Amino acid sequence: MISLALIILVSFFFTGIVIRTKSIASGRKGPGIFQPMKDIFRLFKKGAVYSETTSFIFQVAPSIYFASVVMAIMVIPFGQYKGIISFEGDFVFFAYVLAIGKFFSIISALDTGSSFEGMGASREALYSMLAEPAFFLLMGSLALLTGYTSFHEIFMTFHFGSYISYALGVMATFVLVMICMIENSRMPVDDPKTHLELTMIHEVMILDNSGFDLGLILHATNLKFAMYGALIANLYFGDLPLYYSIPIFLVIQTLFAVSVGLLESFTARYRMSHNAQFIFTLSSVSLLIFFGVLMMLGKLI
Amino acid sequence: MNYSVLKNNQRVPVNSIPVIRYEDFMDTIVSTLMKDKNNHCVNYFGYHHESKIKLICCIADDANHCIYVLSSLVEQTAILPSFSAHNLSFEKYEREIHENFDIGYSDHPWLKPVRYPFHAADKSKTISNYPFYQIESEELHEVGVGPIHAGVIEPGHFRFICNGEQILHLEIQLGYQHRGIEQLFLEKKKLLQRTTLAENITGDTVVGHTGTFAKLWESLCGYTATPELEFARTLALEHERIAIHTGDLSAICTDIAYQLGSSVFGRLRTPVINYFQIWGGNRLSKGLIRPGKTNFPFTKELAKKWIEVFDAYEPDFTEMVKQMFDLPSALARLEKTGVVLTGVAESIGMVGMAARASGVNRDVRLSHPDNLYKQLNHKPIVKHHGDVYSRTQIRKEEIFQSIGYIKQLLTDIPENMKYTNELNTPEPDSFVISLTEGWRGEICHCAITGNKGELIVYKIKDPSFHNWLALALAVRNNEISDFPICNKSFNLSYCGHDL
Numbered sequence: 001m002i003s004l005a006l007i008i009l010v011s012f013f014f015t016g017i018v019i020r021t022k023s024i025a026s027g028r029k030g031p032g033i034f035q036p037m038k039d040i041f042r043l044f045k046k047g048a049v050y051s052e053t054t055s056f057i058f059q060v061a062p063s064i065y066f067a068s069v070v071m072a073i074m075v076i077p078f079g080q081y082k083g084i085i086s087f088e089g090d091f092v093f094f095a096y097v098l099a100i101g102k103f104f105s106i107i108s109a110l111d112t113g114s115s116f117e118g119m120g121a122s123r124e125a126l127y128s129m130l131a132e133p134a135f136f137l138l139m140g141s142l143a144l145l146t147g148y149t150s151f152h153e154i155f156m157t158f159h160f161g162s163y164i165s166y167a168l169g170v171m172a173t174f175v176l177v178m179i180c181m182i183e184n185s186r187m188p189v190d191d192p193k194t195h196l197e198l199t200m201i202h203e204v205m206i207l208d209n210s211g212f213d214l215g216l217i218l219h220a221t222n223l224k225f226a227m228y229g230a231l232i233a234n235l236y237f238g239d240l241p242l243y244y245s246i247p248i249f250l251v252i253q254t255l256f257a258v259s260v261g262l263l264e265s266f267t268a269r270y271r272m273s274h275n276a277q278f279i280f281t282l283s284s285v286s287l288l289i290f291f292g293v294l295m296m297l298g299k300l301i
Numbered sequence: 302m303n304y305s306v307l308k309n310n311q312r313v314p315v316n317s318i319p320v321i322r323y324e325d326f327m328d329t330i331v332s333t334l335m336k337d338k339n340n341h342c343v344n345y346f347g348y349h350h351e352s353k354i355k356l357i358c359c360i361a362d363d364a365n366h367c368i369y370v371l372s373s374l375v376e377q378t379a380i381l382p383s384f385s386a387h388n389l390s391f392e393k394y395e396r397e398i399h400e401n402f403d404i405g406y407s408d409h410p411w412l413k414p415v416r417y418p419f420h421a422a423d424k425s426k427t428i429s430n431y432p433f434y435q436i437e438s439e440e441l442h443e444v445g446v447g448p449i450h451a452g453v454i455e456p457g458h459f460r461f462i463c464n465g466e467q468i469l470h471l472e473i474q475l476g477y478q479h480r481g482i483e484q485l486f487l488e489k490k491k492l493l494q495r496t497t498l499a500e501n502i503t504g505d506t507v508v509g510h511t512g513t514f515a516k517l518w519e520s521l522c523g524y525t526a527t528p529e530l531e532f533a534r535t536l537a538l539e540h541e542r543i544a545i546h547t548g549d550l551s552a553i554c555t556d557i558a559y560q561l562g563s564s565v566f567g568r569l570r571t572p573v574i575n576y577f578q579i580w581g582g583n584r585l586s587k588g589l590i591r592p593g594k595t596n597f598p599f600t601k602e603l604a605k606k607w608i609e610v611f612d613a614y615e616p617d618f619t620e621m622v623k624q625m626f627d628l629p630s631a632l633a634r635l636e637k638t639g640v641v642l643t644g645v646a647e648s649i650g651m652v653g654m655a656a657r658a659s660g661v662n663r664d665v666r667l668s669h670p671d672n673l674y675k676q677l678n679h680k681p682i683v684k685h686h687g688d689v690y691s692r693t694q695i696r697k698e699e700i701f702q703s704i705g706y707i708k709q710l711l712t713d714i715p716e717n718m719k720y721t722n723e724l725n726t727p728e729p730d731s732f733v734i735s736l737t738e739g740w741r742g743e744i745c746h747c748a749i750t751g752n753k754g755e756l757i758v759y760k761i762k763d764p765s766f767h768n769w770l771a772l773a774l775a776v777r778n779n780e781i782s783d784f785p786i787c788n789k790s791f792n793l794s795y796c797g798h799d800l
Binding site: 022027028116118187194195197198267269270271 | 442443444445446451466554555556557558559560561563564565568628630631633634638780781782783784785
């Protein structure tokens with residue numbers, strides 16, 4: 001319960017911090033950190049326009065997408081407090097409930113019949129598919145290390161002690177950050193600010209969405225950011241009491257948002273064909289984590 | 302001799318241009334003149350002449366600094382062998398002649414509409430029934446982009462045939478911006494009206510086109526521009542180059558999602574553009590250049606102000622280009638993207654900055670200099686890879702070069718600017734061709750006057766006219782997501798093409 005409440009809280013200003021960081025980095029003042037949320041509330045008040053070529057899929061998809069993200073958040077624990085749903089193997093549930101949302105957003109993009117949206121859908125499907133092994137190698141290694149298969153128990157048992165565990169923590173953070181960037185279609189894989197349909201991935205899939213539906217999709221992105229931030233924060237809490245863990249959580253989320261902003265300010269995005277290679281490297285980093293775990297367990301000489 | 306030899310901005314009686322049979326005309330151009338690598342066609346057009354069509358072809362010789370002009374009279378209903386079958390650079394000129402006068406070509410490979418002019422011979426060809434090239438295949442897919450541009454710049458339709466993410470073929474259909482500028486030049490009788498028209502050929506090359514028109518008109522009227530006027534025009538042209546190139550660098554950074562470059566170059570562009578406001582009261586330099594006179598003489602105070610602007614500009618610009626050209630993620634997007642090889646560039650008659658990025662040393666400032674370019678001793682910057690990176694580098698280096706030229710000019714500001722000079726009426730039965738190197742490339746205006754000195758033909762060629770085809774060829778085998786950056790690296794004009 002507490003993780004859901006905190007993630008929702010953070011989602012209100014996460015993108016705002018990213019945008020503010022980017023503005024300051026480019027010498028601008030930038031909008032307030034709640035501006036993205038205000039835009040979403042504005043969208044919530046609006047009606048949606050549906051193209052005549054679309055079917056009911058297009059109308060239900062944004063809600064399913066949003067619901068899938070909320071479901072995924074429910075399994076995220078908060079330190080010693082379990083998520084609303086917690087069971088053995090819930091990280092598999094987490095990954096595939098997100099995949100259901102993604103599946104619906106992809107078929108809704110295909111439903112519009114636009115050649116742009118089809119291209120975006122194919123790219124999004126490809127990149128999510130390539131990011132999947134990285135996530136499972138990472139979570140699988142942690143499960144192997146701790147001997148548990150639910151988020152709550154993995155994070156409760158995972159402690160920093162040896163040098164290898166610090167290395168694992170850093171690599172796990174890196175992989176989670178990058179998976180988050182890919183899943184949210186941010187730099188360096190995708191450019192959320194572009195106006196060029198041909199280079200878009202996620203943005204082009206939602207070109208036809210408007211009003212309430214668009215608001216839902218945009219807010220789902222905010223929630224996903226905060227959700228991955230919460231996963232990263234969980235790596236570091238252990239069983240700290242709430243009056244430590246909540247400030248740590250907020251600091252980690254803010255640092256995460258600022259680093260996303262800085263990354264997006266000072267690098268160019270990758271060429272589309274290099275994305276696949278880049279995402280594959282995440283799997284190899286996850287493999288390193290796997291070998292680190294084997295070393296810690298003494299199963300590798 | 303089958304042709305007359307002219308200098309840039311030289312007025313000759315139209316009757317002195319040899320009129321030869323079409324077979325000889327074609328033979329001279331295709332088999333003799335165009336065989337020389339230093340020659341390229343700067344304009345080829347037709348006009349109604351005594352119930353026939355008179356074709357005039359202007360070939361510029363870059364080595365000997367002259368322009369060969371020759372003409373031929375053909376019947377309206379003629380079906381002719383095409384130049385394009387032998388030399389691709391004539392492809393668009395012949396399409397234009399076909400579109401305007403219904404002259405048929407027996408072996409033209411791509412006889413499609415160019416811009417749907419108001420005075421087209423065949424009105425049944427409309428923008429809605431353009432015959433797009435199609436490939437029947439299960440694997441390939443078509444992507445249509447435009448005519449409404451994502452960045453709301455100008456309208457044009459791009460149709461890609463793709464194999465997954467890879468572009469196999471791009472066809473560019475233009476004509477949405479046609480305003481009938483060439484016809485308006487004949488209809489509007491006042492000089493001010495015509496100058497304003499020249500300013501509006503393309504909004505980003507105001508100095509280039511107005512300067513070309515001014516030179517041409519002065520030549521028609523038998524007036525030689527004073528050194529003061531030439532000074533101001535040279536300075537304005539180089540200043541425009543700096544302004545637009547800086548803006549382009551910003552746009553290139555935007556397209557590769559490099560925010561730092563995008564905002565810094567964007568910020569640097571503004572004071573440069575605003576300098577035109579200080580000088581002539583208009584940021585786009587409209588009103589700055591007038592035939593035979595200037596309403597905004599260049600003063601010592603303006604020179605001081607220019608130095609101030611660029612003292613602030615240069616250090617920041619130098620630092621930013623260093624950052625950008627050292628950034629691996631930026632270079633990865635620019636290098637080997639959208640390559641136009643030298644051979645391709647030559648065969649399609651590419652001009653200007655884009656041609657120089659492909660290793661074609663083609664620069665009017667060197668080959669047909671007017672204004673003060675002879676004194677400046679211009680050396681064109683040439684790159685050899687022909688990719689987006691080369692086109693970005695050319696911009697960077699031309700900015701430094703132009704700053705150098707203006708500084709050199711400012712050491713010797715002409716005093717006592719004479720504001721207005723009386724222009725005579727244009728000489729009757731004359732022909733003038735005027736070439737200028739705008740920031741985008743070679744701008745060519747041609748004019749022919751009738752027996753009372755009235756304009757009977759006004760022909761404009763913007764560098765975009767040829768370079769659009771270069772873009773279509775550059776993106777082949779590239780990823781479709783790299784199209785925007787290729788497009789931006791050329792930054793071609795839609796209205797300059799559509800006229």
